[in-house]
Amino acid sequence: MKRIGSCVATWISLAALSVGTISADTQSVDKVHSTILFRVKHLGASNAWGRFNDLSGKLTTDGDAVTGVDIVVKADSVDTGNAKRDEHLKNADFFNTKQFPEITFKSTKVKKLGDDSFEATGDLTLHGVTKPVTVKLTRTGTGTNPKGAKLSGYDSSFSLKRSDFGMSNMLGGIGDDVLLTVSLECAAGK
Amino acid sequence: MFTPRDVIFGAAVPALVGLVILLAAWRPWRAAGSAPRGLDWGGPLALCAGFLAGYAGIFSRPPFPPLDSVDWLFYLTIPLAVAALAVNTKDRALWLVGIAVIMEGLSSGLLTLPLWQHTWSPVQGAAWVGGLEPLAAVTVLVLSAVARQSKGLPLPVAYLVLGGLAALTLLLSGSQKLGQLGGALAAALGPVLLLAWWSGRPFLSRGASLTLAILYLGLLAAGHFYASLTPLNGALLAAAPLAAGVGLLPPLRRLRPLFTEALQALSVLAPAIVAVALAAIEFRKNTWE
Numbered sequence: 001m002k003r004i005g006s007c008v009a010t011w012i013s014l015a016a017l018s019v020g021t022i023s024a025d026t027q028s029v030d031k032v033h034s035t036i037l038f039r040v041k042h043l044g045a046s047n048a049w050g051r052f053n054d055l056s057g058k059l060t061t062d063g064d065a066v067t068g069v070d071i072v073v074k075a076d077s078v079d080t081g082n083a084k085r086d087e088h089l090k091n092a093d094f095f096n097t098k099q100f101p102e103i104t105f106k107s108t109k110v111k112k113l114g115d116d117s118f119e120a121t122g123d124l125t126l127h128g129v130t131k132p133v134t135v136k137l138t139r140t141g142t143g144t145n146p147k148g149a150k151l152s153g154y155d156s157s158f159s160l161k162r163s164d165f166g167m168s169n170m171l172g173g174i175g176d177d178v179l180l181t182v183s184l185e186c187a188a189g190k
Numbered sequence: 191m192f193t194p195r196d197v198i199f200g201a202a203v204p205a206l207v208g209l210v211i212l213l214a215a216w217r218p219w220r221a222a223g224s225a226p227r228g229l230d231w232g233g234p235l236a237l238c239a240g241f242l243a244g245y246a247g248i249f250s251r252p253p254f255p256p257l258d259s260v261d262w263l264f265y266l267t268i269p270l271a272v273a274a275l276a277v278n279t280k281d282r283a284l285w286l287v288g289i290a291v292i293m294e295g296l297s298s299g300l301l302t303l304p305l306w307q308h309t310w311s312p313v314q315g316a317a318w319v320g321g322l323e324p325l326a327a328v329t330v331l332v333l334s335a336v337a338r339q340s341k342g343l344p345l346p347v348a349y350l351v352l353g354g355l356a357a358l359t360l361l362l363s364g365s366q367k368l369g370q371l372g373g374a375l376a377a378a379l380g381p382v383l384l385l386a387w388w389s390g391r392p393f394l395s396r397g398a399s400l401t402l403a404i405l406y407l408g409l410l411a412a413g414h415f416y417a418s419l420t421p422l423n424g425a426l427l428a429a430a431p432l433a434a435g436v437g438l439l440p441p442l443r444r445l446r447p448l449f450t451e452a453l454q455a456l457s458v459l460a461p462a463i464v465a466v467a468l469a470a471i472e473f474r475k476n477t478w479e
Contacts, residue, residue, distance in 0.1 A: 084475075088364045092260045092416035099259055099304035099416070128257050166257045168249070169367050172193045 027152065027186035029057040029071065035183045036073060040162075041175030048174075050080035050089070052103070059154070059186050066110050066118045066137060066154075071184075073103040093169045100128045108132075116140075120156075129165040133158065140183075150188040157181045199247025200370045204240035204378040211236040212385045226389035233382045233398030234274030238267045240378025241371075241405060248370050260412045262300040263371065263405065269296070270404055274397030286334065286396055287327045293400065294326035295319065297408045305415060322411065326403055329431055333399035336434040337392040342448055345434060346383035346393040348455035353379050353406075355462040356427050360409060362469035365417035372409050375402075406431070423469055426461040433457035 036055055042048040054077035060068035076097040078089050090097040107122035116139035124133045140153040161176050162168070192200075215232025245251075245264050252261035273289050298319045306315045336345065353376025361369025379402065386393045394402065410427055413419030419427075436442055437454040445453075 084364075087418050091364045091418060092258055092412065093365050093367050096258055096260075096416060098309060101308055166253075172196075 025061045025188055027059045027061060027150075027188045029055060029059070030151075030185045030187050031055050033185035035181075037181040039179040039181070041177070043173050044175075048080065050078060050086075053077040053079050057105075057184075059152075059184070061152075064115070065112050066120070066139075068110060069105065069107040069120050069122065069137070071105045071182075075101055075103050094167055095127060100126075105133075110137075124160070126160075126165040127162075127167050131164060133160065135182075145187060152186050152188075154184045154186070155182065156184075196248055196370060199244055200373045201244075201377040203247050204244035204374045205380050207243040208236035208240035208378040209381040209385075211239055212381050216385065216389065218389070226386075226391050229386050229389055229391050230395035231275055231278055231397060233386060233395045234278075234401040235271055236382050237375070237378050237398060237401045237405070238271040238274070240381075241375050242267050244374025244377065245371060248374070249367065258416075259301055259304050260367070260416055262297075263408050263412070266297050266300065266408065267405070269293070270401055274401045276397075277400050278395055278397040281396075283331065286330055286400070290327045290330040290400055290403065291323045293404050294323045294407065297326075297404050298322045298411055301408060301411055302415060322407060325428060326407055329403040329407065329428075330396075330399050332432050332435045332438075333394050333403060334392070334396045335438055336454065337386075337394040337399065339437060340393060340451055340454075342451045343387060344448075344451045344455040345437075345458070346387045348434070348458040349393075349431065350376065350380055350383055352430050352458055352462050355459070355466050356406065356409070356430075359423055359427060359462070359465045359469045360413045360417065360419060362466070362473040363413055363417050363419040363423065365413060365419075368409055368413050368417055375405055375409065403431070420468070420472075423465040426465040426468075430458050430461045430465075433461060 031054065034055060036052045037049060038051070039047050039049050052073045052075075054074035055071060057069070057071035059066055059070075075095045076090050078086055078095060078097075080086055080089065089095055092099075102125075104125045105122055106125075107120045109121045111119045111121075113119055113136070118137040118139075119134060120137050121132065121134045123130050135156050135158045137154050137156045140155050142153075143151045145151050157179065159177055159179050162178050163171060163176050212229060212232045215228035215235070216226045217228065218226070242264065245267075252258070252264050254265060256262055256265065270293055273293050277286055277289050302310070302315065302318065306312075310318070340346070353372065357369050357372030357376055360372045382398055383393045386395075386398075407428065410419065410424050414421065414424045434454040434457060436457050437450045442450050442453065
């Protein structure tokens with residue numbers, strides 16, 4: 001009798017899992033067509049821009065609604081167009097990429113604000129410090145790639161203080177406020 | 191990119207804190223006959239306190255446990271001060287070597303913890319830490335031996351300049367933080383060397399040699415692992431304090447003391463000057479700030 005009960009429980013669990021898979025889709029971030037830019041003040045004068053070249057992750061959706069965001073960025077892919085400056089950014093003065101190789105965002109809650117806009121609350125881990133952040137996510141469009149996979153694009157822009165994440169060096173010259181602009185292209189079925 | 195605060199806490203405060211501790215340890219205003227032996231234990235305390243004051247003044251006290259492993263240097267200074275005082279209690283080379291190996295193991299182990307987790311194989315990690323330990327032991331032995339032998343000013347001044355050159359090399363190797371910490375260490379070293387020389391004591395006691403060697407090698411290791419200090423520049427700077435050991439060789443010991451000491455001073459400075467020059471050439475290839 002016990003064995004039959006166990007079998008039924010397993011069957012119910014598998015069925016529930018398969019139902020979940022059907023109703024919630026997972027989309028992979030296409031790193032070639034996705035971008036993360038950052039902007040920071042330099043010596044109080046100009047805005048210096050940079051990007052991260054290596055990101056990956058996935059979005060989960062339920063129908064039209066985004067239900068989860070999970071992004072991983074390789075910190076040593078930082079690129080400001082100047083190899084020496086990139087080296088400095090990777091060093092212990094800033095990202096310390098040997099100790100903190102990844103920057104991650106993992107949503108804990110996604111709220112639908114409108115047809116194409118969402119608010120994702122989650123944990124951002126940068127320089128080994130995890131802090132909750134809330135970001136707005138706008139769906140920029142949908143399409144189909146040559147392989148027939150459904151595509152969707154999302155934009156987000158938000159600011160943070162690097163000192164909140166323990167990156168407090170050279171605050172006199174390099175600004176504390178960092179603007180991040182994220183553009184993701186996600187492909188279903190990968 | 192240095193603020194007045196950086197200059198005050200990176201140079202003036204470490205030197206001042208070191209000076210106050212040394213004067214309190216020596217108490218030269220006491221009646222004649224009071225031996226300046228207090229400088230022997232005052233030296234390592236002045237180095238540690240000056241370095242800590244500079245560190246906290248420029249960067250504020252890091253959290254415990256530190257976020258960046260480089261910041262272990264801050265907390266390492268406390269057991270290092272205790273170890274330095276313990277070293278001074280016995281005049282035995284084995285005692286000095288044993289404590290140096292333990293402190294270097296602690297220092298390099300803490301500094302490289304993330305590399306063990308993310309980058310190194312166990313063999314690589316063991317090779318690095320195992321290599322740094324004998325280097326630290328030899329550095330401590332050479333520093334304390336040449337300090338006992340030295341009577342003139344050239345060698346203490348050479349070590350002081352070496353501290354400044356090492357800080358400059360770290361700065362040019364992509365880490366303002368490590369450069370400033372190197373500067374704070376050099377600033378704290380200034381009164382230690384000069385007061386000891388002035389009082390006729392060895393310019394570095396065994397405890398001060400230990401403190402200096404562990405912090406100096408810690409900064410170089412951090413510069414290589416977490417900044418862009420090249421292996422060649424790291425090796426040149428690590429070899430520089432050892433180069434004064436030429437003065438311990440029998441042929442040179444027979445020369446006039448001032449000549450020997452000048453030669454030792456040049457031996458200390460030459461590799462450091464080469465390191466700074468190489469780092470400066472690399473830096474100038476592509477200035478970005």
